Amino acid sequence: MTKVKICGLMESEHVQAAVDAGVDAVGFVFAPSRRRVAIAQAKELARFVPGHVMKIGVFVNAGREEMEQAFREVPLDYIQYHGEESDGLIGKIGLPSIKVVTVRSDEDVIGISESFSDYILFDAPGVEFKGGSGKVFEWGHLGSDVPRDRMILAGGLNEGNVKEAIRQVRPFMVDVSSGVEFEGRKDELLIREFVRAVKEEES
Numbered sequence: 001m002t003k004v005k006i007c008g009l010m011e012s013e014h015v016q017a018a019v020d021a022g023v024d025a026v027g028f029v030f031a032p033s034r035r036r037v038a039i040a041q042a043k044e045l046a047r048f049v050p051g052h053v054m055k056i057g058v059f060v061n062a063g064r065e066e067m068e069q070a071f072r073e074v075p076l077d078y079i080q081y082h083g084e085e086s087d088g089l090i091g092k093i094g095l096p097s098i099k100v101v102t103v104r105s106d107e108d109v110i111g112i113s114e115s116f117s118d119y120i121l122f123d124a125p126g127v128e129f130k131g132g133s134g135k136v137f138e139w140g141h142l143g144s145d146v147p148r149d150r151m152i153l154a155g156g157l158n159e160g161n162v163k164e165a166i167r168q169v170r171p172f173m174v175d176v177s178s179g180v181e182f183e184g185r186k187d188e189l190l191i192r193e194f195v196r197a198v199k200e201e202e203s
Ligand SMILES: O=C(O)c1ccccc1NCC(=O)[C@H](O)[C@H](O)COP(=O)(O)O
Pocket: 007, 008, 027, 029, 031, 032, 033, 034, 035, 058, 060, 082, 123, 129, 130, 131, 132, 133, 134, 135, 154, 155, 156, 157, 175, 176, 177, 178, 179
């Protein structure tokens, strides 16, 4: 069963809607973004997340102390490294990790199976910020050597294209932000429809 992550949550009713819809993970963005939350705010939002739902903190080239503080205080289950963080740095920090790969060509995914991160998230290049652009990348760049059991597919997914994405790519998890927003805010109906589409594809 493909797992679902809703990213960029900022309001408690949207966290609750995601949990009620049956998501497996929620993401809080601590990086420069219109979706940015403070650690104290994420801590409040986390009260609506039951233990079986992963809480993922998104960071872009952040300092170790900030990530450790968020990991401890929210608390988080994984750090999503959405900048230029090297494997060496991720290893040195030593927290459970999701490495992000921005996909423009076949070359971007070469050797990625060597990464020791727990999961690898494949995303389209950012536009205004590093992620959350709502743009789809060419899934064909994800060759057969990319480990499916650690793969999170992101980038412009929505209720209309997620079934095809699962059929073509077979990721461990799908991740969405813009595709469940209306006029720049998360939308409870769109969250429900996205999660339903993922579950339907599996049934
Ligand atoms: O969502 C953001 O604003 C963001 C900003 C900076 C770094 C990462 C960001 N989002 C990370 C995510 O995991 C998004 O869900 C992913 O980029 C897909 O977004 P979308 O294409 O909007 O579904």
